[in-house]
Amino acid sequence: MRLTxxxxxxxxxxxxxxxxxxxxxxxxxxxxTVVENNxxxxxxxxxxxxxxxxxxxxxxxxxxxxxxPTEEWQTLKPGQAVPRGAHVRLNLQxxxxxxxxGEEQLKYWTHEHRDKEEIQTLFNPxxxxxxxxxxxxxxxxxxxDQQDSVVSKYRPLEELKRDMAQLEVLVExxxxxxxxxxxxxxxxxxxxxxxxxxxxxxxxxxxxxxNAQTLxxxxxxxxxxxxxxxxxxRLQESSAFVLGSAVASxxxxxxxxxxxxxxxxxxxxxxxxQPVRVKKKVLYAVASLLRHFPYAQHYFLSHxxxxxxxxxxxxxxxxxxxxxxxxxxxxxxxxxxxxSQAGLDPVLDASHxxxxxxxxxxxxxxxxxxxxxCSLVPQLLESTEHDYREKALRALxxxxxxxxEQYHSDSLLLGSLLSLRDQYEEMIQSQMILGEENSYFAxxxxxxxxxxxxxx
Numbered sequence: 001m002r003l004t005x006x007x008x009x010x011x012x013x014x015x016x017x018x019x020x021x022x023x024x025x026x027x028x029x030x031x032x033t034v035v036e037n038n039x040x041x042x043x044x045x046x047x048x049x050x051x052x053x054x055x056x057x058x059x060x061x062x063x064x065x066x067x068x069p070t071e072e073w074q075t076l077k078p079g080q081a082v083p084r085g086a087h088v089r090l091n092l093q094x095x096x097x098x099x100x101x102g103e104e105q106l107k108y109w110t111h112e113h114r115d116k117e118e119i120q121t122l123f124n125p126x127x128x129x130x131x132x133x134x135x136x137x138x139x140x141x142x143x144x145d146q147q148d149s150v151v152s153k154y155r156p157l158e159e160l161k162r163d164m165a166q167l168e169v170l171v172e173x174x175x176x177x178x179x180x181x182x183x184x185x186x187x188x189x190x191x192x193x194x195x196x197x198x199x200x201x202x203x204x205x206x207x208x209x210x211n212a213q214t215l216x217x218x219x220x221x222x223x224x225x226x227x228x229x230x231x232x233x234r235l236q237e238s239s240a241f242v243l244g245s246a247v248a249s250x251x252x253x254x255x256x257x258x259x260x261x262x263x264x265x266x267x268x269x270x271x272x273x274q275p276v277r278v279k280k281k282v283l284y285a286v287a288s289l290l291r292h293f294p295y296a297q298h299y300f301l302s303h304x305x306x307x308x309x310x311x312x313x314x315x316x317x318x319x320x321x322x323x324x325x326x327x328x329x330x331x332x333x334x335x336x337x338x339x340s341q342a343g344l345d346p347v348l349d350a351s352h353x354x355x356x357x358x359x360x361x362x363x364x365x366x367x368x369x370x371x372x373x374c375s376l377v378p379q380l381l382e383s384t385e386h387d388y389r390e391k392a393l394r395a396l397x398x399x400x401x402x403x404x405e406q407y408h409s410d411s412l413l414l415g416s417l418l419s420l421r422d423q424y425e426e427m428i429q430s431q432m433i434l435g436e437e438n439s440y441f442a443x444x445x446x447x448x449x450x451x452x453x454x455x456x
Contacts, residue, residue, distance in 0.1 A: 065079060065080050065081065066080070066081045066082075066083055067080045067081065067082060067083075067099060068083075069082070069083070069086045069087075069099050069100050069101045070100060070101065071100060071101055072100060073089070073098040073099070073100045074098060074099060074100065075096045075097070075098055076088065076096070076097040076098060076099045082099050085101075085102045086099050086100065086101060086102055087099065087100055087101070087102050174205055174208070174210075174211050174214070175211075175214050175218075177201075177205070178202065178205060178211065178214065178215055178218065178220065179218060181198045181201060181202055182215075182218060182219070182220050182223055184198050185198055185199075185223045185227075186223060192232060192234070192235065195227075195235060196234060196235065196238055199227065199235070199238035199239060199241070199242055200238065202215070202220075202242050203238070203241050203242045203245050206242060206245050206246040207245050207248075209249070209250050212245075212246040212247075212250050212253045213250070213252050213253060215246065216246075216252075216253055216256050221256060221257065221260055221262075222260075224239050224242055224243050224246075224262075225239075225260065225261075225262055225265065226239075227239030227242075228240060228243070228262070228265055228266070228269065229265070233274065233275050233277075233278050236269065236274070236278050236281075236282075237275075237277055237278045237281045238281075240266070240269075240278070240281040240282045240284070240285045241281045241284070241285075243257065243262065243285045243289075244281065244284040244285035244287075244288040244289075245288075247285070247288045247289045248288040248291075249291075249292075251292075251293065254289055254293045254296060255295075257289060258289070258293075258295065258296050258299060262289075263286070263289060263296060263299060263300060263303075264303060266282050266285055266286050266289075267286075267300075267303065267304070267305060267308050269282050270282055270283070270286070270308050270309070270312055271308045271311070271312075276318075276320065276321065279312070279321060280320065280321065280324065283321065283324045283325065283328070284324075286300070286305075286328070287324070287327075287328045287331070290328070290332065291331065291335070292335065294355070294358035294359045294361070294362050295358065297332065297362045297364070298358075298361055298362050301362065301363060301364065301367050306367040306368075306370075306371045306373075307371055309325050309328075309329075309371075310371045310372060310373065310376060312325065313325050313376055314376070319380065319383050319385065319388055322379075322380050322388070323380070323385075323387070323388050323391055326377055326380055326391050326392055326395045327391050327395075329368075329373065329377075329395055329399075330391065330394050330395040330398050332364060333364065333368075333395070333398040333399060334398055336359050336362060336364055337398070339355065339356055339359040340356075340359065340360075365401075365402045368399060368402055368403070369402060369403070373399065373403075374399065374402070374403030374406040374407070374410075375406060375410060377392055377395050377396055377399065378392070378396065378410060378412060378413040378416065380392035381393070381413075381416045381417075381420065382416065386440070386441075386444065389420065389444060390443075390444050390447065393444065393447040393448065393451060394447065396413075396451055397447065397450060397451055397454070400451070400454050404454065404455070407454075407455045408455060413455075414455070417448055417451060417452055417455075420444075420448055421445065421448045421449070421452070424441050424444055424445040424448065425445065427441050428441050428442060428445065
């Protein structure tokens with residue numbers, strides 16, 4: 001077959017390429033592949049040197065010397081093998097092959113290398129031994145030099161224990177204090193001033209429930225009653241103050257005080273001529289004794305307590321005792337009403353049923369009518385004190401189920417309510433004009449309106 005000129009030329013080119021390939025394969029065991037570095041995309045991903053082309057080498061290491069790449073480009077000598085993952089390039093200017101660590105290797109190697117260097121720097125064995133030895137020597141040196149100064153600054157443990165033991169002897173419990181005070185009250189050598197000071201301290205202590213009960217168990221109630229019987233009104237006042245604080249919210253002490261006959265003694269003081277300051281403290285003691293104690297309330301009513309209070313109310317011109325009396329009546333009425341409402345509950349335990357039964361024996365409403373309280377309480381509205389008026393209005397509302405018929409016929413009460421309503425409306429409007437607001441006056445006005453609604 002005859003070959004054309006074109007066919008002959010093509011055949012010669014193929015043979016030439018085959019010879020070149022055979023020569024290159026004999027010259028090196030490595031297979032070189034020239035690739036473009038496309039990291040970063042296009043030509044922007046190449047190195048700054050436009051004359052250099054990045055190449056990678058994949059070679060079988062065999063027995064060849066394996067080069068250890070670094071983060072800098074280094075010349076690859078003939079016969080050296082390149083580890084996998086390293087970057088190889090052909091420097092077109094020098095004609096030499098160069099190698100360095102790959103990107104991932106570079107990050108890992110540099111971090112690891114830096115960590116190893118830091119570890120070697122920080123934990124050099126010899127330096128560590130020397131440092132530990134120096135620390136021990138310094139510690140021993142400091143302990144020796146400062147031992148005397150440390151001992152001089154701090155007291156020995158045995159001395160501290162002795163001092164603490166002495167302090168414990170000086171510490172007194174409340175019971176020990178009250179026992180010492182009672183001995184002082186009973187001593188004939190104690191002056192009136194000393195007894196007054198003792199009573200003042202006792203009043204502070206008996207606010208605690210346990211202390212008040214302990215005082216009674218020590219026989220202290222007897223000394224308090226002796227103070228109530230004293231001819232010195234100062235001792236009467238202080239004793240009544242202690243008694244009122246001891247029985248407040250303390251059922252155990254309330255029972256003992258009633259059984260001791262103290263309630264009758266308190267009523268006697270209220271019915272006799274005594275200074276106002278004494279009667280104020282006695283009223284405090286009576287109110288504390290009656291609160292939440294239906295047995296004492298029944299005893300109080302059956303022994304003329306309401307009659308004593310009504311006479312005291314009429315005799316008081318200043319209004320101080322009147323306010324205390326009306327407040328006590330309001331508390332008694334509200335307390336009984338709450339218990340009565342609770343008695344309507346079909347589910348009650350035995351103790352609550354007994355409590356409802358005891359309150360049912362307290363005939364407070366009948367005493368209010370018989371002793372004229374429906375016409376006495378409205379007199380407190382004539383006071384110029386807003387606090388007195390408020391307490392009177394609350395008591396009148398609480399008494400309305402019993403006194404409503406008398407309210408209708410009491411022209412003084414009706415006139416007082418109209419006058420007070422106009423007065424408080426004017427006060428509230430004046431405050432609104434001035435940009436002020438007094439909810440207390442509005443509350444009093446609301447009480448007036450509620451009472452007027454009930455009367456109408």
